[in-house]
Amino acid sequence: MSLLPEGTKAPEFTLSLAPDQKVSLADCRGRNTVLVFYPADWSPVCGDQLAVYNELLPLFRGHDAEIVAISVDSVWCHAAFARDRKIHFPLLADFEPKGAVAKAYGAYRDQDGFAERALFVIDPAGIIRWSYLSPLGVNPGADVILDALQSLKAKV
Amino acid sequence: MAQLRVPITSTDHAIGSPDAPLVLVEYGDYQCPFCGAAQLVVKQLLIDLRSNLLFVFRNFPLAEVHPFAFPAAAAAEAAGLQSHFWPMHDRLFENQHLLDPGSLLDHARALRLNTARFLTDAQSPNVQRRIAADMEGGARSGVNGTPTFFANGVRVDGGYAYENLAAALTGLRV
Numbered sequence: 001m002s003l004l005p006e007g008t009k010a011p012e013f014t015l016s017l018a019p020d021q022k023v024s025l026a027d028c029r030g031r032n033t034v035l036v037f038y039p040a041d042w043s044p045v046c047g048d049q050l051a052v053y054n055e056l057l058p059l060f061r062g063h064d065a066e067i068v069a070i071s072v073d074s075v076w077c078h079a080a081f082a083r084d085r086k087i088h089f090p091l092l093a094d095f096e097p098k099g100a101v102a103k104a105y106g107a108y109r110d111q112d113g114f115a116e117r118a119l120f121v122i123d124p125a126g127i128i129r130w131s132y133l134s135p136l137g138v139n140p141g142a143d144v145i146l147d148a149l150q151s152l153k154a155k156v
Numbered sequence: 157m158a159q160l161r162v163p164i165t166s167t168d169h170a171i172g173s174p175d176a177p178l179v180l181v182e183y184g185d186y187q188c189p190f191c192g193a194a195q196l197v198v199k200q201l202l203i204d205l206r207s208n209l210l211f212v213f214r215n216f217p218l219a220e221v222h223p224f225a226f227p228a229a230a231a232a233e234a235a236g237l238q239s240h241f242w243p244m245h246d247r248l249f250e251n252q253h254l255l256d257p258g259s260l261l262d263h264a265r266a267l268r269l270n271t272a273r274f275l276t277d278a279q280s281p282n283v284q285r286r287i288a289a290d291m292e293g294g295a296r297s298g299v300n301g302t303p304t305f306f307a308n309g310v311r312v313d314g315g316y317a318y319e320n321l322a323a324a325l326t327g328l329r330v
Contacts, residue, residue, distance in 0.1 A: 048301055051218050056295050086220040138313050141158055141298035 003106040003118055003131045010035075010122045011104040015092035016075045023068070023090055025126065032065035032152065033122040034145055037107040039114040041073045041081035041091070049117070049139045054087050056142050063149035070094050070101060071115050107133075121148045158298025158311035168212045169241050171202060176210035178308060178325045183214050183294040185302040186229060186248040187222035187255055194303045194316040195249040201321060209325070213245060215290040216302050224255035227278070229287050231260040234277035238269050 004011070014024040025033070038049060053060070053067055060067055067089040073081070078091040094101045099115065102108035107118035117134040130148035134140040160181055164170065182198065184191040202211060215233075217225035228248050235244035247263050248255065254262070264274040277283055294304065298311050305312040307324035314320050322328075 051221055052295075052300055054220050055218055055291065059292060059295055088220075139300035141300035141304075141311075142295045143158060143161075143298040146296060 001103070001106045001108060001110065003116075003133050004104075004120075004128055006128055006130055008128045010120070010126050010128050011101070013101045013104070015070065015094060015101060017090050017092055018079065019075050023092060025122070028066065028068065028122070029126060030124050032063065032124060032149060033120075034060060034065050034067045034149075035105070035120040035122060036067060036069040037102055037105065037115040037118040037120075038069060038071050039109075039117065040071055041077050050087060051085060052139075053142060054085070054089070057088060059142065059146060060149070063146070063153065065121070065149055068092060072099050072102070072113065119145060121145065121152065123152065158300075160306040160309045160311070161297045162214075162293035164210075164212055168214070169236060169245070170210055170212045171242065172210035173207060174210060176208055178205060178208050179210045179212070179306075180321065180325060181212045181214065181306040183216035183290070183297075183299045183302065183304045185215075185217045185222055185225045186232070187225040187252060188218065188302040189252065190316070191303045192249050192252045194305075195246075197316055197318045197321060200318060201325070204322075205325070214294060215287045216294045216299055216304070217287065217291070218302060226287065227257060227260060228255045230278040230283050231263065231274075233283045233286055234274045234280075235264065235267065235269060237277050237283075238273065240267050240269060243267050 010025060012025050014022050017023045050069060069089060070092045072094050074095045075093045078093055082091050099108045102115040107116045109116055117140060119132040119140060120128055121130040123129045129152050132140065132144055198211060202209060215229040217229045219226045232241055232244045232248060235241055244263060244267060261271060264271050303316055305316060305321060307321065312321060312324045
């Protein structure tokens with residue numbers, strides 16, 4: 001499975017943010033969206049990918065971008081994880097049918113049923129402007145995303 | 157391959173000669189237990205590589221998960237303004253369970269700092285800005301957690317074990 005490339009229209013989705021709340025990609029129109037697919041909540045290291053993005057939200061917002069993260073975990077799992085790690089961006093549950101959104105973006109791992117560590121920048125019109133698949137076991141930092149947002153701004 | 161994008165300058169906290177052939181930069185958080193463990197590895201590398209190694213420490217407090225990380229970073233910076241950065245740095249990593257505001261003041265007293273100045277400096281905009289600038293530079297360079305090390309300007313992936321850092325620095329398997 002390979003990631004949807006730059007220039008593709010981002011597949012629409014509606015996923016649960018909380019037991020009684022859903023979020024659609026359409027809700028993100030008008031700003032840049034950084035879509036972060038990640039394997040699972042409760043990564044065993046404290047300084048993990050999402051914790052770093054969480055600290056750097058002002059930098060992303062400086063590029064008129066919001067972070068939205070997706071894994072195959074359920075809403076209850078996400079709620080507990082977000083509370084524990086004090087995460088200030090949405091964690092969406094790609095839970096039922098499992099991994100359907102990850103599959104639509106080419107970011108699903110058939111071999112183990114997790115989402116890849118994959119990053120997408122979607123522009124305000126809903127077009128994928130950048131995508132990145134992190135090598136297995138390497139946590140992508142924020143630099144690749146900030147570079148992508150920077151070059152997007154340069155092109156406008 | 158992520159690269160260090162903020163060059164080392166005279167304002168960095170550094171141990172060793174600026175002309176040393178091997179350069180290790182750490183982005184760390186005083187409340188992160190992995191950084192505490194990595195501190196022992198750094199100490200050993202400084203002993204083994206002697207004058208061949210320049211070590212630089214920059215702040216990357218993960219304040220949302222570690223409530224004392226930012227005040228601890230500010231305490232080290234404030235101690236630095238009284239020429240005691242490294243003694244405070246070592247003390248904080250050796251006492252990661254004692255990073256609350258009262259303990260930070262105790263550390264300053266133990267190092268015989270001017271505590272009134274220490275408290276003022278720790279809260280000062282200059283110190284806050286410096287920590288924020290460290291974080292932004294780290295973000296720009298690909299810091300992906302704590303600790304993140306850069307060996308001779310390149311991010312070290314695969315952990316902070318002695319063998320991994322030494323190999324990344326020297327290009328040799330040890």
